[in-house]
Amino acid sequence: MSADPYAFASQAAEQIVKGMGVTALPINPCTIAEKREIVVQAKPVEDKGCSGMLVRLGNDFAIAYATHLQNEGFENFSIAHELGHYFMPGHVEAVIQGETGMHLSRAGFNSGNKYEAEADRFAAGLLMPRHLFFPAIDRAGEGLAAIEALATLCKTSLHATAIRYTQCARDPVAIIVSRGGVIDHCFMSEALKQLDGIDWLKKREGVPRNTATFAFNQVPANVEHGVRQEETSNLQHWFGGKRHIEISEDVVGLGRYGKTLTVLYGIDLPDPEEEEDENNLIKSWTPRFKR
Ligand SMILES: [Zn+2]
Structure with missing residues (x-):
């Protein structure tokens, strides 16, 4: 990129x-x-x-x-x-x-x-x-709650604030704007882009079926009434790759805008050395059947 x-x-x-x-x-x-x-x-x-x-x-x-x-x-x-x-x-x-x-x-x-x-x-x-925004991010917490706090502080829309948040956040975070089963656009923080094995969500790609966002978008009233949910998800469902790691998935309807905002965060990856040790351990415990 x-x-x-x-x-x-x-x-x-x-x-x-x-x-x-x-x-x-x-x-x-x-x-x-x-x-x-x-x-x-x-x-x-x-x-x-x-x-x-x-x-x-x-x-x-x-x-x-x-x-x-x-x-x-x-x-x-x-x-x-x-x-x-x-x-x-x-x-x-x-x-x-x-x-x-x-x-x-x-x-x-x-x-x-x-x-x-x-x-x-x-x-x-x-x-x-x-x-002014960096110090505010440090005080804002995380996930959708952080974006809501920043939007209130800056008098900006949730959507614009969410995008700016991914451009400025130090942590691996992504925001996805979707309508129905279709992803309109997606922004990822630098820290998330730099993770190995992360694929970009492409514009117009479908919302993964096994996510909270997909279920949320099945009910139009959720979007219209600005319903808000805090769920969990899996890194793999959204980004593919090999890592099966639980992450946070906050979802909110954007009302008259007719779209849904999803925030993915809480992406705690094991550091690469630990991960390597774990893989070796799994290998050493996997029985091998040889003929
Ligand atoms: Zn213009």
Whole structure:
């Protein structure tokens, strides 16, 4: 896996936060917009067309953001995404044609478009800058509970917080977003990517049938009502490989978003030497039948 191609976008946002002297979470993207005299306006709830838009009138800019999900975290993310288009070099020219015009966005970490992906990463860095987010992670505990605590602290959506969490966590953790039996996307922490015998869950791959997430997604009301479960699972079920190790699997419905968030953590691998000893022990105790 190559280095993260969009890391510079969240770093650019972190520099802006630092430069504005913001020293505590949550970061209010409207305050940052105000400092640049950008007008920020809520779109009517009925307007479900896009997550947000950046409007340009010569040298003046305005941001409108969607409110139909009625989720403050999603709204902050949408505003921060538009700020990404405003601040990132080359974006305004690329996403708005001419001196007057507008750009419509679909924020949310699932875009193949370079500018949308950069704006999403900018938003994550702006609302959860590492110099403030790292210490918060250390205090947050683990699993879904940690992500919920961080989302409350940062006023960000569970989904965006979960993704940022895997980018910053020191422990082996993964988050999976699914709909029904299908995996929409998956993010793993560096520590998990570096484990031997771990396969990437590929986009559009099925949710493994013998997991709590699969059972959870069989009941649509679980997703709609934001039901929350803390279960256990097996490393092998999710990632293949040879290790049959019990792990924690927390699952929560994302409500109007229509998807499910799964957090896999508590992945305590035996250290490689111990594992080797154990394998040798098993071998030495396995009877061999020779003819
Ligand atoms: Zn956009």
